[in-house]
Amino acid sequence: MAFSAQRPFFAGLMATVALVPPVLAQDRNLSYTLYGTPGLIEMPSALSARDADIAATVGYFDGQLRSTFTFQVTPRLSGSFRYAGIEDYTGDGTGSFYDRSFDLRFRFVDEGDRMPAVAVGLQDFLGTGIFSSEYIVATKALGDTVRVTAGLGWGRMGTRDGFDNPLGFIDESFDTRAFFDPQDTGGTISSELFQGDAAFFGGVEWAISDRLSFLAEYSSDAYEPEPGRDRGIDPASPFNFGLSYQPFDGYRVGLSYLYGSELALTGTVVINPADRPFDSGRDPAPVPVAVRGADARAAATWDRSVLSEPLLRQAVTAALVTEGVRVDSVQLADRQVRVRYTNERYRAEAQAMGRIVRILTQALPPSVEVIVLEPMQRGIPLSSATFRRADLERFENEVGGTEAIQGGTVLADAGGPAGLVAVPDPRPAFTWGIVPYAGLRFFDGSEPVTVDVGLDFKADYRIRPNLILSGSVRKSLVEDDRIGSISDSTLPPVRRFTGYYSVDGDPGIQRLTLAHYGRPGRDLYSRVTVGYLERMFGGVSGEVLWKPVTSRYAVGAEVAYVAQRDSDLQLGFGDYDFEGLTGESDYDVVTGHLSFYYDFTNGFQAQVDVGRYLAGDWGATFAIDREFANGWRVGGYFTLTDVPFEDFGEGSFDKGIRVTIPLDILVGTPTQREASSTLRSLTRDGGARLAVEGRLYEIVREGHVGQLSDGWGRFWR
Amino acid sequence: MMTFMKAGVCVTVLAALAGCGPAGRDTPVGRVLQGTILPRLAGPELAAAPAPGAPFTPTAIEADRSNYIVLTLSAEGASAAALRGQTNGGTVTWLTQAGQSVTYENGILIATRGFGADLMAADASGTAAALAGGGGTSRRVHETLDGQDRILTTSFDCTIVVEGRETIDGIGRTIDTTRFSEACSNPVFAFENLYWTDASGRVVQARELVTPTVAYLRRLDLS
Numbered sequence A: 001m002a003f004s005a006q007r008p009f010f011a012g013l014m015a016t017v018a019l020v021p022p023v024l025a026q027d028r029n030l031s032y033t034l035y036g037t038p039g040l041i042e043m044p045s046a047l048s049a050r051d052a053d054i055a056a057t058v059g060y061f062d063g064q065l066r067s068t069f070t071f072q073v074t075p076r077l078s079g080s081f082r083y084a085g086i087e088d089y090t091g092d093g094t095g096s097f098y099d100r101s102f103d104l105r106f107r108f109v110d111e112g113d114r115m116p117a118v119a120v121g122l123q124d125f126l127g128t129g130i131f132s133s134e135y136i137v138a139t140k141a142l143g144d145t146v147r148v149t150a151g152l153g154w155g156r157m158g159t160r161d162g163f164d165n166p167l168g169f170i171d172e173s174f175d176t177r178a179f180f181d182p183q184d185t186g187g188t189i190s191s192e193l194f195q196g197d198a199a200f201f202g203g204v205e206w207a208i209s210d211r212l213s214f215l216a217e218y219s220s221d222a223y224e225p226e227p228g229r230d231r232g233i234d235p236a237s238p239f240n241f242g243l244s245y246q247p248f249d250g251y252r253v254g255l256s257y258l259y260g261s262e263l264a265l266t267g268t269v270v271i272n273p274a275d276r277p278f279d280s281g282r283d284p285a286p287v288p289v290a291v292r293g294a295d296a297r298a299a300a301t302w303d304r305s306v307l308s309e310p311l312l313r314q315a316v317t318a319a320l321v322t323e324g325v326r327v328d329s330v331q332l333a334d335r336q337v338r339v340r341y342t343n344e345r346y347r348a349e350a351q352a353m354g355r356i357v358r359i360l361t362q363a364l365p366p367s368v369e370v371i372v373l374e375p376m377q378r379g380i381p382l383s384s385a386t387f388r389r390a391d392l393e394r395f396e397n398e399v400g401g402t403e404a405i406q407g408g409t410v411l412a413d414a415g416g417p418a419g420l421v422a423v424p425d426p427r428p429a430f431t432w433g434i435v436p437y438a439g440l441r442f443f444d445g446s447e448p449v450t451v452d453v454g455l456d457f458k459a460d461y462r463i464r465p466n467l468i469l470s471g472s473v474r475k476s477l478v479e480d481d482r483i484g485s486i487s488d489s490t491l492p493p494v495r496r497f498t499g500y501y502s503v504d505g506d507p508g509i510q511r512l513t514l515a516h517y518g519r520p521g522r523d524l525y526s527r528v529t530v531g532y533l534e535r536m537f538g539g540v541s542g543e544v545l546w547k548p549v550t551s552r553y554a555v556g557a558e559v560a561y562v563a564q565r566d567s568d569l570q571l572g573f574g575d576y577d578f579e580g581l582t583g584e585s586d587y588d589v590v591t592g593h594l595s596f597y598y599d600f601t602n603g604f605q606a607q608v609d610v611g612r613y614l615a616g617d618w619g620a621t622f623a624i625d626r627e628f629a630n631g632w633r634v635g636g637y638f639t640l641t642d643v644p645f646e647d648f649g650e651g652s653f654d655k656g657i658r659v660t661i662p663l664d665i666l667v668g669t670p671t672q673r674e675a676s677s678t679l680r681s682l683t684r685d686g687g688a689r690l691a692v693e694g695r696l697y698e699i700v701r702e703g704h705v706g707q708l709s710d711g712w713g714r715f716w717r
Numbered sequence B: 001m002m003t004f005m006k007a008g009v010c011v012t013v014l015a016a017l018a019g020c021g022p023a024g025r026d027t028p029v030g031r032v033l034q035g036t037i038l039p040r041l042a043g044p045e046l047a048a049a050p051a052p053g054a055p056f057t058p059t060a061i062e063a064d065r066s067n068y069i070v071l072t073l074s075a076e077g078a079s080a081a082a083l084r085g086q087t088n089g090g091t092v093t094w095l096t097q098a099g100q101s102v103t104y105e106n107g108i109l110i111a112t113r114g115f116g117a118d119l120m121a122a123d124a125s126g127t128a129a130a131l132a133g134g135g136g137t138s139r140r141v142h143e144t145l146d147g148q149d150r151i152l153t154t155s156f157d158c159t160i161v162v163e164g165r166e167t168i169d170g171i172g173r174t175i176d177t178t179r180f181s182e183a184c185s186n187p188v189f190a191f192e193n194l195y196w197t198d199a200s201g202r203v204v205q206a207r208e209l210v211t212p213t214v215a216y217l218r219r220l221d222l223s
Helices: A309-321 A349-363 A389-395 A401-408 A498-504 A663-667 A696-703 A705-710 B007-017 B028-033 B058-063 B125-132
Strands: A054-061 A064-072 A077-086 A097-109 A117-123 A133-142 A146-155 A198-207 A212-218 A239-245 A251-258 A262-271 A325-332 A336-343 A370-377 A384-388 A410-412 A430-441 A450-464 A467-476 A508-521 A524-532 A537-546 A553-564 A575-578 A581-584 A588-599 A604-612 A618-627 A633-641 A655-662 A674-680 B068-073 B079-088 B091-096 B101-105 B108-113 B121-123 B136-145 B151-169 B174-185 B189-197 B203-211 B215-221
Touching: A309 A325, A309 A336, A309 A349, A325 A349, A336 A349, A349 A370, A349 A389, A349 A705, A370 A389, A370 A696, A384 A389, A384 A401, A389 A401, A524 A696, A537 A696, A553 A696, A588 A696, A655 A663, A696 A705, B068 B091, B079 B101, B101 B215, B108 B125, B108 B203, B108 B215, B125 B136, B125 B151, B125 B174, B125 B189, B151 B189, B174 B203
Parallel strands: A336 A370
Antiparallel strands: A054 A064, A054 A262, A064 A077, A077 A097, A097 A117, A117 A133, A133 A146, A146 A198, A198 A212, A212 A239, A239 A251, A251 A262, A325 A336, A370 A384, A384 A410, A430 A450, A450 A467, A467 A508, A508 A524, A524 A537, A537 A553, A553 A588, A575 A581, A588 A604, A604 A618, A618 A633, A633 A655, A655 A674, B068 B079, B068 B215, B079 B091, B091 B101, B101 B108, B108 B121, B121 B136, B136 B151, B151 B174, B174 B189, B189 B203, B203 B215
């Protein structure tokens, strides 16, 4: 079915920039439950969202507010993080309970003509779960408008009309389940998975129109009260009914009537890293490639008396400033030119390279046949990319040209400094700025999450390109002296007093360091950072990274000697004033890690760090991130050390999830800025890693094969 | 077809309409326009590029018509002048004051930049041959960028037919042209381009699809 050209979103040679809500390519008509996962009303279904969808759902009924983020990690696997607040959880009007939970769901059978989609799911599977359930569920579409779901649930989803666990034949431990153990530090994968009674659940979804659906379900969650706990609902019936409406692509609202007794509302926003509101971006046009005539191309030398080398260097430098490129040094010869530069504007280094070579074809004498670009960051060269000028002239506006240039470009480690002539940097060596910041502060279950906003004063002084003095001072604009309860610990207080640092150290020096970056050898990169390295520790940190330009793996080693800073975040060490705990803590430690990095070709990136953490514990951190070529990253990590779970405290071990959003996607024009956020479990002392800024891997990989390939589509942009 | 009162008035209007956008001085295209990318020793074709000065003023356009074209986005109706930026044989890149560029090969659009959903590259050689031959069929290939910065290649099957003769207003001149229409389609999308060629077979006006989001762009040569 073909359709003709529509009215454009952005039109006009004088278009104005307008923010539009995220647009989904397909209308999946997928509703999200009160638990924030794809499904009916409270019960899940076997459906998956579109690959890489990130859904934020808020569901509310009678004193329970559930906020959930669900990420479709792969087309079959999705993970959810939920923050729930339950008012009056203790039932006597005093306590509200704030609980964090994680879910996983895996669809292992796809829907076919006769076969339903089947999925298995774990809800709130990391210990101390008030929502803990496991389920197997199947969903089948009947015709165009009806979907039927049926499943079997354990745990909380096995409480209504439950029967003996069908898995009891495996082992008798499957027959019983402990629901909530207050002594359990939680945070670890529940040992009660698929144990206890099981119960059936099911439901029907009827699409009244392509935006409105009617849902009806039979819930196997009986909302049983626990001793001393009020679950919030007194169910009068096991049936839930609801309507789900999609006013615009990417937005969904639901209204439902729960258990014959409560009304509930849900709202969902879905964004997908693969969609971009501004298409390929509103980058201004690049300089066109200048094609040399046949006579000119035959030239083998250029006449220095007509065009001197200093003049050419100056012209190239001035022209590249317009593209946000700062030239460090240039090597000129009759047939080849090498430019070492720092790209300060384009998120994709490949796009910066394309812009640079275009300008060079305009500026360079016709005898120059080979152009070598060496991108730098923090004053060190990262790699070298060699282009043939004849290829650039041929492939500029040609179909297949992007791929052809990529095939003809030779990537290798940067060359040595011999032959390069440094270009004076006209910009001031001292830069500063004031930026706002915002963050969330999570506490223990007795306090809700709060938002902290304030101002960061940052300054940098570039003594040399690779020797940088920098610092930041932070002042919060929120008056909040709450610390939250801190459980006892046998470990040194390397992280658990972070709340005191937030309250006493306001305003405080977040970081004040002198950093040196180097290239000790081929494929080797080095960093030494001295000073107040992070909020709670100062000292010296050194790192070496081995990463060949065309490889997907890297190995690094980092060692640091640090001492704990004063909680007032001024220049002192070792004095602390934690409420009722004044004293001295001359705590110092040698911490370090061996790190292994691997960049899978399908967009996943793994990192394993093995070593000694701040509290002196030994262990390893495992992290995996899904990266998108447009700059989005979503990932998570966990750390296991020799600190026993009981000593670690609530949560049992450190884990977190993190998201990075590239800002050029939101504003449309080129920028390297990005917004990153890490949601980690409550700050404990085990598995704590030094948060030093400017670690090598993320800096170095920008100029290497993985990132260059991902962004190569933008070369001619 | 656009109508204009007098050459001088409409050129003024064009220049005024093109006035919004970045000053142009510090954009790469601005540097090219001002000739501050120097020196250009690459040959006679570049030496014919416009001299530095104050482009886009009505007098500059009128005095130098061979180095300007008029671009109009059909959906918006707004027009702007574009200055010749680079001539590489039959491929010419034109630059607008707002920092956009369009590239035409033998009068047929093969690339745009700065429009958001840009046409990254196009192969319309079959269309050029069909226009020269008075009609025919061709296969077009378009390249755009998807949401993950990957090149997306789309092909269309096109039929070029003569629609008739037409006298068009070339802003200060009238031109007797032959009008062609090119109907292109693939299973997902269909569009129609229009071309007006003069007696020598040169395309002097065209209305072509950029991408489905940007829709149609019309170009008129001023000389």
